[in-house]
Amino acid sequence: MTAPLLSIRDLVVNFHGQGAPRTLIDHVSVDLAEGEILGLVGESGSGKSLLCRAVMGLLPSRRLMIDGGLVALWGRDLVKASPADMLAVRGREIGMIFQNPTSHLDPVMKIGDQIAEGIRFHQGASAREAREAAVEILRQVGFPDPARQYDNYPHEFSGGMRQRAMIAAALSCRPKILIADEPTTALDVTIQAQILELLLDLRERLGLSVILITHDLGIVAQTCDRIAVMRDGKLVEQGPKRQVLRAPKHDYTRMLIGSHPSLPAGNIAKPCNVGPAVRQKERPLLEIDDLHVRFDTGGSLFRPGRKTVSAVKGVSLQVMPGDAIGIVGESGSGKSTLARAILGLVPLSSGHIAFDGVDIAQQPRKALAKLRRETAMVFQDPLNALNPRLTVGETLGEVLKIHGTPVAEIPGRINELLDLVHLGREFAGRKPRSMSGGQCQRVGIARALAVNPRLIIADECVAALDVTIQKQIVDLFAELKARMNLTLLFIAHDLAIVRNLCERVLVMYHGEIVEEGLSADIFARPQRPYTAALIDAVPDIDPDKKLLAPKTDVEPAAA
Amino acid sequence: MSVSATRFSVSTSLNRWFGQHLSLAIGAGMLAFFIIMAIAAPLIAPYDPVVQMADARLQPPSLSHPFGTDNFGRDILSRVIWGTRIDLQIAFIGVVFPFIIGTMLGTIAGFFGGLVDTVFMRIVDIILAFPFLVLMLSIIAILGPGLTSFYIAMALVGWVSYARLVRAQILVLKNSDYAVAAVSLGFSRMRIMFRHLLPNAIAGSLVFVMSDAVLVLLNGAAISYLGLGVQPPAAEWGIMVAEGQPFVTTAWWITFFPGLSIVFLAFAFSLLGDALGDLLGVHE
Structure with a gap:
């Protein structure tokens, strides 16, 4: 294994409210190797999103503070980096995508401009160059007609295409690391499979390292190389995917695996005991x-064209x-x-x-x-x-x-x-x-x-x-x-x-x-x-059962 | 965890609570002061507010008349104290009826929608199309001067703001899952409207009540100033300001003290409205 690209060591994040500080991230140490996909798993409130925000220097409140540990990116400690340095790190070295693409895209800005903005800021490109680069990135994340779709607004796209646009924005400055915070939770299974496949594909082509935050072990099993399980701000287990899934050491991991619904359950609901002959007589x-x-839509008092x-x-x-x-x-x-x-x-x-x-x-x-x-x-x-x-x-x-x-x-x-x-x-x-x-x-x-x-x-x-x-x-x-x-x-x-x-x-x-x-x-x-x-499209917890994204055009492109 | 969180010692949590709600403490204190003054007026007022003392006209503030006397020789301090009764009543009644009417109509309009909504909201538009004071004055002119006319005019005109506020909230809330749940559980419309939707919709209006009380108070003063509200010789702050107007340059105390009282009472209501907004989470 090569030296880790990103190395988190004994990171501690405390909440300083009234009274004693509360520890939200408790001595977490994780490494991310180059080209690796790390799955960060845990329930809501386990601190997995907070961990990634701490890495980015984007803690959501002033009362949250990093009180110990270090985050080393290529040997440089991000905890001690100045806010100005962090501006350069965000976007250029670490990109981030979120759960809800709708609320993280500016609704009154063209999709393409939102991507070009980062390119112009980080690489000092001219407007024309930035536009060309943005079109190319849109093509990479699977927009069928990027030159035209550059000028569309977020509301003209479906949820899946918006998430693709988010990924494009995060990738615009060619970061080495992509942090994806529950990127598919708000999407349908078929779209989810497409987005996951896109992430895998981008990793291949661009040599990205990815931290994938999710609560779904199926997604982890299908996409990640290594798994880190978090609970109550602590890292309870980490290791290679197959090892963790097959032989979980910690009780909590075992419970997570046990509650995953895609397990080939022996207790599949059986049809009612009553035979069909009897049931015929029932009403x-x-x-x-x-x-x-x-439902009626459109049309008004002055424009009768009702649809x-x-x-x-x-x-x-x-x-x-x-x-x-x-x-x-x-x-x-x-x-x-x-x-x-x-x-x-x-x-x-x-x-x-x-x-x-x-x-x-x-x-x-x-x-x-x-x-x-x-x-x-x-x-x-x-x-x-x-x-x-x-x-x-x-x-x-x-x-x-x-x-x-x-x-x-x-x-x-x-x-x-x-x-x-x-x-x-x-x-x-x-x-x-x-x-x-x-x-x-x-x-x-x-x-x-x-x-x-x-x-x-x-x-x-x-x-x-x-x-x-x-x-x-x-x-x-x-x-x-x-x-x-x-x-x-x-x-x-x-x-x-x-x-x-x-x-x-x-x-x-x-x-x-x-x-x-x-x-x-x-x-x-x-x-x-x-x-x-x-x-x-349902991600199975068995890593050997391959995820199949539907090849059919289930998702219509933007108008 | 939650059990231990609720076991604060009472005194520290009270301290903290008031620390965070300073405006509530001050506003409530000031309003309480005015209310006590109104109730205890006969006890604390040094003179009869309407008795004229011919030998003590236009006296500046002194020990025997701390706020001075007016041109009829009436004691300003006593008149300000007695005026509290009328002005608090104006602020209260002038707000309560518009609040009740507006909230009811707003709830009904928002909940039923369609024709009911259209009719109510067009009435609101019509009322809002006229300047507020002009409408008030014409209604009072028809009914004849006096406080009762003022209250009726307020009720007829003032409800529109409440109706709009509440309607907008109800429109949002009636599509919430708990409203749908209430329908699916067979709750009556009345129950859904007034037990489930209204309590959740009313926070904004409750805050507005406080700022509206300020406006009503100033309106009452203005109407009395124009001679259409409280009739002399009754002591009311607005009318006192009006009566002192010819003497502003020579006897400033006649207008100054009642004017100051209006400002303070209005300030108390503003602070209370602000604090109430924080408490009910309206500003979030």
């Missing part, structure tokens, strides 16, 4: 027939009591709209939805009353789904009261609900802001259970959570489903989670169901190329 709990949902966008186009579906059905698809495929239409939260344009035999369009009053009493929804963003001014107890108690629980029984029922979702009873007095994402989501589930529902619709309810928490929530759903005979519609873009929880899967694409069947069948033998692309 479906939910019946959807040729459902269309259209409609079809979010759901001709979906038909039957859900039997006790089913667990997964709905998967990329963003914009109409999954959420379908969920909201089922709950009567979005007006239908045509078609029928019948819940327990009552048609929403024909008997709206009766159907809505029934839906409100017997269905509930769990949302994606757990914090935003709870009223910030109410305590957990008030939130649950209100639902119970509305649904006719006698006042005397409400405190007891609140405790029961908290027990069901494995939260301590003292949580009744807490407000959402003082709770973690996982705890908030448990409250969201408890609130859904408060109505004693027959059907629960979970809309991307684990997408915003850490992997370990995801596993806990999914396990909770599985447990509740078995215990309370719930019917579950589980919407997700993460196929692995759906596979472990649901016996049937629907794949949606552009508002239509393109494939439907038993989970085991679909994952083993997908019939449609789109489904196959979705499945192949």
